[in-house]
Amino acid sequence: MTAPFLHLHPDDNVLVARASAPAGTEVKLADSTVTLAHAIPLAHKIAFRDIAAGERILKYGMPIGIATADIAAGTHVHIHNIRSAYTPTHALQDADGQSPETPK
Numbered sequence: 168m169t170a171p172f173l174h175l176h177p178d179d180n181v182l183v184a185r186a187s188a189p190a191g192t193e194v195k196l197a198d199s200t201v202t203l204a205h206a207i208p209l210a211h212k213i214a215f216r217d218i219a220a221g222e223r224i225l226k227y228g229m230p231i232g233i234a235t236a237d238i239a240a241g242t243h244v245h246i247h248n249i250r251s252a253y254t255p256t257h258a259l260q261d262a263d264g265q266s267p268e269t270p271k
Contacts, residue, residue, distance in 0.1 A: 174215060176228035181212040181244050183226065194241060201241030212244040224249050 172182035172194055182194070188207040193200055197216040207213055212226065218238040223230040232249035242248075 172213065175226060178228045179225045180215050180218055180222070181224060181226055182215050184209055184211050184213070196240050199240065203241065205243060207243055214238045214240050214242050214244050216240050218244070223252060 171184055171186040171188050171192070173185050174182050182196075184207050187209050188194070188203055190203050190206050192203045192207075194203060194213065196214075203213070212224075217240050218224065218234045220234050220236050222234050224232040224234060224244060230252045232252050234248060235250050236248050238244055238248050
């Protein structure tokens, strides 16, 4: 049982806490059951399986970050072991909807 965690998408390599989970909580993962070593706050993530350094972190089936170190299954996944994978996907526009001119 993954409670109090949710596996939001079949491709996700993380689970998301739907409630605070105290240390000692047992969580069923992809291939095993782990006991949390530390409390996990509401809405934070844990690794659903082992995640290698450099691997993309997937939530809702979409990349949200890149692992900066190996992350063992059941470990807290947060800013201490991932970096952002967000990149600009659109050009900024002025309030009139037009792209700003390039400075000369």
